[in-house]
Amino acid sequence: MINIDLICVGALKSDIFKQAEKNILKKTDKNYNIKIIEIEDEKNQNINRSSEIEKIKEKEGAKILSKIKKGNYVITLEIDAKQSKNLSICNIINETGRENISIIIGGSVGLSKKVSDISNKKISISKMTFPHQLMRLVMLEQFIIC
Numbered sequence: 001m002i003n004i005d006l007i008c009v010g011a012l013k014s015d016i017f018k019q020a021e022k023n024i025l026k027k028t029d030k031n032y033n034i035k036i037i038e039i040e041d042e043k044n045q046n047i048n049r050s051s052e053i054e055k056i057k058e059k060e061g062a063k064i065l066s067k068i069k070k071g072n073y074v075i076t077l078e079i080d081a082k083q084s085k086n087l088s089i090c091n092i093i094n095e096t097g098r099e100n101i102s103i104i105i106g107g108s109v110g111l112s113k114k115v116s117d118i119s120n121k122k123i124s125i126s127k128m129t130f131p132h133q134l135m136r137l138v139m140l141e142q143f144i145i146c
């Protein structure tokens with residue numbers, strides 16, 4: 001059994017996404033014990049100012065770091081990471097040989113440097129930016145076909 005902590009920023013907002021998540025979780029491979037850990041997102045007043053964005057990243061980053069269990073292998077989803085030829089999440093996880101994995105998806109402002117710095121593996125799925133709630137579903141979907 002491989003334990004996956006999927007660490008996400010904020011809750012799913014739309015009913016369609018909530019229902020989709022329920023459906024996906026019913027179908028995921030039972031060799032993976034998937035736990036979704038939501039951290040509260042920072043409400044932002046002035047997201048157009050880069051100094052504000054950095055503050056939000058730092059605050060959300062600190063909450064994310066507090067949810068990573070000691071000794072877990074850490075995978076971060078980062079748009080600017082080098083794109084790997086092997087984008088099978090299950091292969092990536094199996095190749096680590098580790099049983100306890102934290103997968104981290106940033107919020108609307110992305111991940112802080114501190115979070116990125118402790119990542120063991122950074123994954124970019126494309127150069128396009130996807131909404132974080134959608135990325136959460138996309139990641140979970142990968143565990144159906146492991």
Ligand SMILES: C[S@@+](CC[C@H](N)C(=O)[O-])C[C@H]1O[C@@H](n2cnc3c(N)ncnc32)[C@H](O)[C@@H]1O
Pocket residue numbers: 076077078079104105106107108109110111123124125126127128129130131132135
């Ligand atoms: C809306 S995006 C954040 C955008 C932010 N401006 C940034 O540069 O990170 C929310 C999160 O979804 C994930 N994400 C979105 N698109 C991605 C992609 N193409 N590859 C990997 N992760 C992605 C990342 O974890 C990102 O922090």
